[in-house]
Amino acid sequence: MSTYVLMKILESAPSRYDAGIxxxxxxxxxxxxxxIALLVEKDQKVLDxxxxxxxxxxxSARRGAFVKGIDVNSEMLEVARRRAKKEDLQNIxxxxxxxxxxxxxxxxxxxxxxxxxCFSELSKGEIAFxxxxxxxxxxxxxxxxxxDEVLAVSLPLRILQLAVRIPLVVITYLLTxxxxxxxxxxxxxxxxxxxxxxxxxxxxxxxxxQMVARKPNGE
Amino acid sequence: MESLIYIFINTVETCxxxxxxxxxxxxxxxxxxxxNSPVLLTCNYHLTVQRMKRALRGLDAFLLVANSxxxxxxxxxxxGLFTNHDAVSVLKTSGIEDLVDHREVILPQLAATGLERKxxxxxxxxxxxxxxxxxxxxxEFLANGExxxxxxxxxxxxxxxxxxxxxxxxxxxxxxxxxxxSAFWKGAIIPxxxxxxxxxxxxxxxxxxxxQWLNPKTERVGxxxxxxxxxxxxxxxxxxVLVVLVGLSMGPESFDWGFFLRWGIVCSIxxxxxxxxxxxxxxxxxxxxxxxxxxxxxxxxxxxxxAAFCEQVCPRxxxxxxxxxxxxxxxxxxxxxxxxxxxxQCPFDSLFFKSxxxxxxxxxxxxxxxxxxxxxxxxxxxxx
Numbered sequence: 262m263s264t265y266v267l268m269k270i271l272e273s274a275p276s277r278y279d280a281g282i283x284x285x286x287x288x289x290x291x292x293x294x295x296x297i298a299l300l301v302e303k304d305q306k307v308l309d310x311x312x313x314x315x316x317x318x319x320x321s322a323r324r325g326a327f328v329k330g331i332d333v334n335s336e337m338l339e340v341a342r343r344r345a346k347k348e349d350l351q352n353i354x355x356x357x358x359x360x361x362x363x364x365x366x367x368x369x370x371x372x373x374x375x376x377x378x379c380f381s382e383l384s385k386g387e388i389a390f391x392x393x394x395x396x397x398x399x400x401x402x403x404x405x406x407x408x409d410e411v412l413a414v415s416l417p418l419r420i421l422q423l424a425v426r427i428p429l430v431v432i433t434y435l436l437t438x439x440x441x442x443x444x445x446x447x448x449x450x451x452x453x454x455x456x457x458x459x460x461x462x463x464x465x466x467x468x469x470x471q472m473v474a475r476k477p478n479g480e
Numbered sequence: 481m482e483s484l485i486y487i488f489i490n491t492v493e494t495c496x497x498x499x500x501x502x503x504x505x506x507x508x509x510x511x512x513x514x515x516n517s518p519v520l521l522t523c524n525y526h527l528t529v530q531r532m533k534r535a536l537r538g539l540d541a542f543l544l545v546a547n548s549x550x551x552x553x554x555x556x557x558x559x560g561l562f563t564n565h566d567a568v569s570v571l572k573t574s575g576i577e578d579l580v581d582h583r584e585v586i587l588p589q590l591a592a593t594g595l596e597r598k599x600x601x602x603x604x605x606x607x608x609x610x611x612x613x614x615x616x617x618x619x620e621f622l623a624n625g626e627x628x629x630x631x632x633x634x635x636x637x638x639x640x641x642x643x644x645x646x647x648x649x650x651x652x653x654x655x656x657x658x659x660x661x662s663a664f665w666k667g668a669i670i671p672x673x674x675x676x677x678x679x680x681x682x683x684x685x686x687x688x689x690x691x692q693w694l695n696p697k698t699e700r701v702g703x704x705x706x707x708x709x710x711x712x713x714x715x716x717x718x719x720x721v722l723v724v725l726v727g728l729s730m731g732p733e734s735f736d737w738g739f740f741l742r743w744g745i746v747c748s749i750x751x752x753x754x755x756x757x758x759x760x761x762x763x764x765x766x767x768x769x770x771x772x773x774x775x776x777x778x779x780x781x782x783x784x785x786x787a788a789f790c791e792q793v794c795p796r797x798x799x800x801x802x803x804x805x806x807x808x809x810x811x812x813x814x815x816x817x818x819x820x821x822x823x824x825q826c827p828f829d830s831l832f833f834k835s836x837x838x839x840x841x842x843x844x845x846x847x848x849x850x851x852x853x854x855x856x857x858x859x860x861x862x863x864x
Contacts, residue, residue, distance in 0.1 A: 333565035335848050357848075359565035361572035362603055384505045384547070390573040 278337060279314055282378065284429070289465050293408055294320055294377060297471065300406060301326045305372035308398065310360060310391065311379025315341030315353075317408075321375070322353040331358040360391045366398045374399055375406040381444040388444070392454035399476040405456060406473050410443045413467035422468050447472065486534060493527040497648035501526040502550030507574040508533065511540035518622060519576060520586045520611065523548035523562055528615075535615035539622070542579065546570040554763070557594030558819055560850035564599045571604045586611040586618075586626070589633060592793035592821035594850055610792055635763040635795040642684040645761045650680035653753045672746055679717070680754045687762070717755075721747045764796070766817045775818050775833045775841070777810070783830035784808050790822035790831065798822075820846050 282290055294316050301307055303325035309318040312330030314337050322328045322345070330353065332338055338355045345353045360383065374395045380388055395405050413419045447470070451458055456474035463470050493501055503526040510533065521544040522532050529545055536543065547569070548562035556562035571577070571585065587595055589610045597608035612621050612632035621628060654673045661669045722744060729740040760767025767773065786806030791799040796815040799822065801808050808830075810816075823831045823843050833841040 333563060335560070357565075359569050361569040362565070382547075384573070386506055386573040386575060387569055 278340075279316065281434075282316075284432070289469060290316070290377075290408075293464060293469065293471055297375065297377075297406055297408060298324055300404065300473065301373055301375075306370065307373045307375065308366065308371050310374065310376040310395075311382065312341060312355065313337045313378075315344050315355070317375055317377045318353060318355070319344055319348070319350065321373075322350045323348070326352065326373070328353045330355045331363070333357065333359045360387055360394070363394045363398065366394075368397050369400045371398050371403055372400060373404045373406065377408045378410065380407060380447060381409045381442040383444075388447075388450055389454070392450055392456070396454055396456065396476055401476055401479045403476045404459075404473060405451070405476070406471070407447065407451075408469065408471050409447065410468060411447070411463070411470045412443050412445065415467070418467055422466065426468075443468075486530065489530050490527065493530075494644050494647050495651040497527075497644065498652055500550035503529040503545060505545045505547045505570060507570075507576055507579075508543040508545060510536045510543055511538070513540045513542050513579075515579065515581045517541050517580065518586060519544060519580060519582075519584065520618070521546055521567060521570065522588055523551070523553045523556055523591070525550055525552040525556070528552055531615050532618075535618050539619065541622075542576055544570045544574055544576060544585070553588045554590040554593070554819070557591040558851050560594065562591060562594050563850075564594075564596055564603070567595050567600050567608075568603045571600070571606050583607060584609060586621075589613050589793060590635070590795060590821075592825055593819050594824070596824065596847065598827070613795060630797065633792070633795065634797050637687065637762050637764050639685070641763070642687055643681075646677075646680040646684035649684075649754055649761065650677045653680070653750070656753070657750075668746065672750065675747065676750050676754065679750055683717070683754055683758065684761070717751050718748055721751070764815075764817065773818055774836050777813070777816060777818070777822065778832055778834045778840075779808060779810065780830045780832070781807060783828045784826075785828055785830075787827050789825040789827060793821040793825050795819065795821065818851075820851055 297317065298320035301321040301324050305326045307318075307321050307326045307328045309315075309321070309328060309330040312318045312332045313334065315330055318328045318330035318341065330338075330341060332341075332355070335357050338357055341355050345355070376391075380391070383391065392405075399405065413422045448458060448461060451472065451474050455477065457477055459473045459475050461470065461472045503524045505524050508529075517540045519542045520532070520536070522528055524545045524547055529543075532543055546562065546566040548556035548566060551559070551561055553562065567585075567587070583604075583606045585600075585606045585608055587597070587608045587610055590613055592610060595608070597610075600606055600608050609626055610628075612618060612628055613635055614632070617628075617632045621632060653676050657672045657676065658669055661672060725740055725743050725747065728743075729736045757767055759765035759773075765773070784807050786801050786803065786808060788799075788801040788808070790808055791801050796812070796817055798810050798812045798816050799808055800811055818833070820833065823833065823846050826843065829843045832843060833846070835841070
């Protein structure tokens with residue numbers, strides 16, 4: 262079991278996850294998450310897919326929404342729970358659930374489904390499945406909000422992105438054992454799944470994307 | 481051509497063995513599978529996927545690659561990076577459910593430290609079957625009606641695996657030395673790299689010769705001696721190298737102290753680095769750097785009903801189940817590598833870890849956090 266040496270280092274990684282993400286996004290992520298939380302209203306029912314250490318969930322809960330955060334990483338969830346407890350937030354729950362395990366969420370039951378830096382961790386099949394589930398559990402007219410890392414559109418920007426990203430990824434991984442990936446064709450997948458894309462904004466030279474889509478209001 | 485690519489991939493990825501190497505997750509068709517073909521699940525460590533494809537050549541089957549973060553099955557499952565969620569996800573999202581009529585998936589046995597058949601069945605309806613430890617046994621396993629002979633359940637450390645570990649360490653350490661020495665002592669790079677490869681090959685290929693003196697229970701975790709209770713293999717190795725150095729330092733007129741000291745220090749560092757996690761580099765001992773090796777696995781006989789799940793998943797063949805008394809026994813407990821598979825799989829929660837201080841780690845903690853609990857895994861739970 263030789264990777265145990267590596268494991269030993271990775272073992273404490275969840276506690277360094279947030280620092281890692283902040284480094285990789287050069288501090289942008291907090292501002293984006295703050296802005297997203299503004300889209301959530303009091304008393305709305307919110308599902309945060311891949312909530313990790315709770316960055317988006319906690320911000321939404323502070324605005325008075327009823328939030329459920331799901332993630333597959335039990336340690337990150339522990340960090341998230343600890344944070345919620347520290348702030349004494351009663352309107353938030355965290356659950357160890359993967360994207361393929363949402364069947365117990367009722368259909369048409371959420372006002373908002375959100376996800377920060379999670380889709381880029383998924384395979385194509387998983388993305389399609391997740392969007393299908395999101396479509397099912399959202400109320401008609403409900404919002405889907407996604408923040409993720411993408412490849413820049415123009416070639417010069419893409420080259421610049423690589424030049425900045427490669428050393429950044431190495432340094433961040435060495436310091437915090439955290440890394441991210443990019444996701445492709447998200448807008449297209451959203452449309453295929455039946456969502457109406459409302460807005461799409463990019464940040465940090467086109468490398469971070471924020472998308473807001475809506476489940477169509479039934480006729 | 482295909483074989484050449486396979487050899488190339490094996491060489492490169494063996495050199496870089498210590499790093500994660502993710503492969504694409506999802507469904508792979510082997511041959512021309514139909515609606516009754518077997519479905520096998522594996523991790524997304526690139527080399528593993530390549531070897532699985534190779535081992536399955538000539539068969540018609542579906543191979544599901546689950547996300548283990550680019551790490552091999554055993555390490556990922558034990559460290560909490562290859563879990564039920566990953567298995568459930570690939571079963572539900574890869575489209576396999578539309579391609580076969582049955583609901584039976586062969587899981588890698590070494591994933592038993594992280595995957596639970598019960599949970600997977602409940603969440604997906606798929607019935608898991610523990611396959612063999614080694615990919616190359618899969619054909620025989622399938623041909624025998626999915627039954628395993630004893631040797632298919634056990635991890636070994638044969639010559640090929642020892643050679644792989646020697647290469648993995650030697651490559652990594654060579655890079656490290658080259659980077660450092662190129663700054664101030666370029667002339668030493670080639671001899672040091674050669675020394676590194678020599679020592680690594682010697683340490684790993686000679687493993688069976690000195691294995692009997694290894695003591696996995698020693699509490700000393702420090703430098704040179706930490707892997708060994710009695711003696712110290714590194715010291716012996718160093719002594720041999722130093723004798724050679726003395727010989728080389730003898731000039732025609734005088735003894736070259738500068739040469740002897742310089743190379744003495746370099747040799748010590750090489751030997752130390754190569755053997756720093758000697759036991760952890762083998763599948764037959766727990767890492768010398770990991771505290772888990774001090775744990776013992778305890779059996780609560782009142783709970784045990786002889787289900788024999790432990791016997792089926794133990795990669796070290798520690799267990800034997802007494803079929804008359806319906807009770808598990810551990811006649812070969814000294815071979816245990818504390819992987820925790822038996823604890824995770826026991827349907828009656830009758831197995832648990834105990835630390836040398838008497839602290840107890842219950843099955844539910846292992847299932848939840850695996851062997852990876854932010855250093856807070858032990859808890860006193862009174863009189864369990």
